Every structure is written in structure tokens, then in C-alpha cells.
Amino acid sequence: MHIALAIALLVLASILFHALSPWWQTPIASNWGSIDTALHVTLLICALAFVGLNLFLAYTLWKYRHRPGNRAHYEPENARLEKRLTFWTAIGIAGMLAPGLIAWHEYVTVPADAAVIEATGQQWQWGFRYPGRDGVLGTAAVEHVDADNPFGMNPRDPYGRDDVLVETNELHLPLGKPVKVVLRSKDVLHDFYVPHFRAKMDLVPGIVTYFWMTPTKSGSYEILCAELCGVGHHQMRGNVIVEDQRAYETWLGEQMTFGQMLAEREQQRGAGGTQLARAAPPAGAAAKAGGR
Structure with a gap:
């Protein structure tokens, strides 16, 4: 019972933190609104999955908690449930991928006048x-x-x-x-x-x-x-x-x-070479200096 309550409070705290957080995207200053759209769709789908799965987990922990006289039902396979999970998971993944693929195609397709x-x-x-x-x-x-x-x-x-x-x-x-x-x-x-x-x-x-x-x-x-x-x-x-x-x-x-x-x-x-040439002594003077 306590675990179910803790999970429900975690979901509520996560929603409030996201809604009230001061840390968010900077104001956009380019044409890439499609990238923001892809990000928002991904966040929305992940949020729905996070909230739904965790609330379902809290509900099952509460409903099927241990009580005297209750016995668990053993069901090793459920093809109908597996098909539903596969279908909705595929929908969620497609929903996250599609906006990103559209944005990526635009991102690497350079206009001719650029x-x-x-x-x-x-x-x-x-x-x-x-x-x-x-x-x-x-x-x-x-x-x-x-x-x-x-x-x-x-x-x-x-x-x-x-x-x-x-x-x-x-x-x-x-x-x-x-x-x-x-x-x-x-x-x-x-x-x-x-x-x-x-x-x-x-x-x-x-x-x-x-x-x-x-x-x-x-x-x-x-x-x-x-x-x-x-x-x-x-x-x-x-x-x-x-x-x-x-x-x-x-x-x-x-x-x-x-x-x-x-x-x-x-x-x-060239200026450096000219300065060096001016600073160097004549060849004859150098020879005389060497002879001395």
C-alpha cells in the first residue's frame, strides 16, 4: 500500500516539476520549428507512457495487495495482452520517429539559394x-x-x-x-x-x-x-x-x-630580411674581425 502511494506521488511530483520548471527551451531564433515539434511530440508520448504505466502499477499494487483469503491467479501466457502491448508500443515508437525523420530530411536538404x-x-x-x-x-x-x-x-x-x-x-x-x-x-x-x-x-x-x-x-x-x-x-x-x-x-x-x-x-x-641585411656587417669587415 505504501509503495503504491509513493509511486502515485512520484508521478504527481514529476508532472508538477515539468509544468512549473523554469528550465525550458531558449526562444527559437531560426527556421527550425519542426525540430521543436519533434521534441514536443517525443516528450508528450513519453509523458503519457510514464504516467499511464506508473499509475497502472500503483493501481495493481493497491488492488491486488495481500489480504487474508486472497489467492493469486497464475497465468504464464496471455497472447491477447501481448498483441495489445506490441500494437501500442509500435504506435508510440512510430509517433516519436515520424516527426524526427521529417525534420531530419529538411535539415539536410539545403536550399539552392543558400x-x-x-x-x-x-x-x-x-x-x-x-x-x-x-x-x-x-x-x-x-x-x-x-x-x-x-x-x-x-x-x-x-x-x-x-x-x-x-x-x-x-x-x-x-x-x-x-x-x-x-x-x-x-x-x-x-x-x-x-x-x-x-x-x-x-x-x-x-x-x-x-x-x-x-x-x-x-x-x-x-x-x-x-x-x-x-x-x-x-x-x-x-x-x-x-x-x-x-x-x-x-x-x-x-x-x-x-x-x-x-x-x-x-x-x-621581406621587411624582416631587409632589416637583417642592414644589421649584418660587411663581409670584409667580418673577415678582418675574424683575423684579429
Whole structure:
């Protein structure tokens, strides 16, 4: 009897906690309402199963509790009950899977007019790459990564010369425009996750993954890494700035392209070589100094 009461109180407490809890989804800021719908359907079906099964368990514990003179009925098989359980379980599973499959199909079907950007993850920071005027991202590979080329850009690919490189953990996106986010990792597993967008996808070393979204609200939204990626995992954060098209284009025009970065570094190297040459003594003076 006490166990039946405890189970009923547990069901009531669970319902109240869910209904009154201050911890809930952040306000959505993208087109992925279908992902919220899939989540809500899953929660509803699981809630109905949880409440129904536990209340049924409490009821049977109370009704068939031990009383003098009562004898248990032994029934090792009940085909009718098994068929009912199988049918309703299948309905519940189908109900949870269907909205998710519909949302997933939309999630990986990129619109033809979507812009393309690239997010690169490494321990423990984000980097972003935008196509230049040609609208095409240049090729990149891990073998090209070094101190002077952190994105691994292919220096022989002409399409990459006008690519815009951002190393500040800040991603800018235009409001109301669909964008395909291409994802690469330079070291271990990471996961690009923006809770307000309901958008997330793993970054797998050696594989290029992607998803797409359309930002629907201006503002600043936090980027999280949702895959344990080492001791600095909790610090791997960034921000998405969603702004109108004019502000976005103004910001983008202020960023450095891959071609400009190469030219600047070549100029620095040349200036450094000239300074070294000026600082070095003439060859004859060095020989005389050595002879003395």
C-alpha cells in the first residue's frame, strides 16, 4: 500500500516539476520549428507512457495487495495482452520517429539559394571562412595547415584567394537568409551547437559535415561545443551575430581575405630580411674581425 502511494506521488511530483520548471527551451531564433515539434511530440508520448504505466502499477499494487483469503491467479501466457502491448508500443515508437525523420530530411536538404560558410574547430576555438566575390570557397586540407595558414587553405587554388578568414570566435550572419554551414575539425571530435537555432552537428576529423538554417531574429547567440573535446572543452565558445544585410556586408568588407593575408606576410618577411641585411656587417669587415 505504501509503495503504491509513493509511486502515485512520484508521478504527481514529476508532472508538477515539468509544468512549473523554469528550465525550458531558449526562444527559437531560426527556421527550425519542426525540430521543436519533434521534441514536443517525443516528450508528450513519453509523458503519457510514464504516467499511464506508473499509475497502472500503483493501481495493481493497491488492488491486488495481500489480504487474508486472497489467492493469486497464475497465468504464464496471455497472447491477447501481448498483441495489445506490441500494437501500442509500435504506435508510440512510430509517433516519436515520424516527426524526427521529417525534420531530419529538411535539415539536410539545403536550399539552392543558400549561402555557404565554413566553421573550423580546433582545441579550443572556432574559426570561420566566407567565400569572396566569386561565391565559392577555395579548397582546404589538413596538410596545408601551419602557423602561416591556420585554415589549411590550398595556396594553388585560385578560388580561395578572395576567401574571407575570421579567427575571432565570432560568426556574422545576415538576417532572413538561408546559409549552409560546412564543418571541419583540425584535431579531435567537436560539435557546433547554437541552442537558439536548434542547430547542431558533429565535426569529425577527416570528414566534411554540414547543416543549414535561416536566422529569423537579430541578436547575439552563443556557440557551444557539444562534444567533449579535452580539458578546455568548457572554454570552446563563440558568438553568432545576426544582423541586417547592410551591417553584415559592412562587417564582411572589413575582414581580411586569404590573398591579402599572404601578401601581408610576404611583405613582413621581406621587411624582416631587409632589416637583417642592414644589421649584418660587411663581409670584409667580418673577415678582418675574424683575423684579429
